[in-house]
Amino acid sequence: MSEPIAIDDPDDPRLCAYRAVRERDLVGRQGRFIVEGEVTLRLLFSPGARFAAESVLLAPERWPGFSDLLRGDGPPVYLAGKDVMSAVAGFPIHRGVLAVGLRGAEPVPEALVPPAPAPALVVGMVGLTNHDNVGGLFRNAAAFGADAVWLDAETCDPLYRKAIRVSAGAALTVPFARAASGAALLDLAQRHDLTPLALTPGGHETLDRLAPPSRALLLLGTEGPGLPEALMARARRLRIAMAPGFDSLNVATAGAIALHHLSGARLQS
Structure with missing residues (x-):
């Protein structure tokens, strides 16, 4: 042309x-x-x-x-x-x-993760049906150097026009792939030596106390119900410390805080 x-x-x-x-x-x-x-x-x-x-x-x-x-x-x-x-x-x-x-051919999730023992940071989205949140999380994943995003079958399409726009185009650059379910994401994490981390207000430990693992899968669930209990039982539960009497953050905001903590050493190297 x-x-x-x-x-x-x-x-x-x-x-x-x-x-x-x-x-x-x-x-x-x-x-x-x-x-x-x-x-x-x-x-x-x-x-x-x-x-x-x-x-x-x-x-x-x-x-x-x-x-x-x-x-x-x-x-x-x-x-x-x-x-x-x-x-x-x-x-x-x-x-x-x-x-x-x-769109082209859809990649398989396994192809997007650096092989162990190299460091790896993957964002896992479970049941996220709000395009603004998905777009915001892709923008955060790009900003903090995540290697890939894994989506369960219920999470909305990152290539929806609004999700691309909210992501500031990161949905076009951050590698992503789908798995059948949240449980399948955890199975992938186990096979690829990724430590699963589940953000939840009821977490047993605060994020700021966590020594970031070199290979991690950060699991994020929909606002309100959050991650299913069956998934959190297979992961390390973390909460973000907040002012007394308040325990609610937008999932994209919570994801940004967690990704900043998990990627700090990588971004400084």
Whole structure:
């Protein structure tokens, strides 16, 4: 692709993958996902990126800022006014930047963990169905150098458009894979010599007293019910010390505190 293609018809079939973005986010896009905004688009095209782009849709005034990134061999780039973009997507496109990514083959969880005895830090998400929390945790995983994220079958899709946006694009860069259940995540931890750590307000010890293990799986459950008792029974239970009479933190915030503690030595080396 050497030059962008101007489109002025919302019904142009070349824009089909962008149609009714919100509705199709919920029902799936046959191996595709939507990227929105400059930061995430640049990460989609960053060196060594995991995912490929099928096409890019820009407001004409945004093209000069991306021409260095998108010229040459690559996917087609379409230019359409924001009124056309909004008519296609089904809501106002203020940033004027969209792209369709291709999911590709899903990796297996085992492939994402450095082999023992090398240090390893993996985030395990169990039953997290809030896209803001999942996106926030991916952002935290990237910030504190986690090697990978493992998801159980109930956790929502990190490639949902809002999760990507909240993650500041980290969902496109942090390796992730799914397992069948939280119990399967713990089985993986055992096979790969990862110490399972479960965050819970009822933890037997406080996080700040923990000497971070060199290989760890940090388990995070949904707000409210938290992690199932059967999973916590197989892990080391930790709580974050808080002011008396209060024991509630947003799961993404709790995850950030824990990841900062667990990764401190790695980030300083």
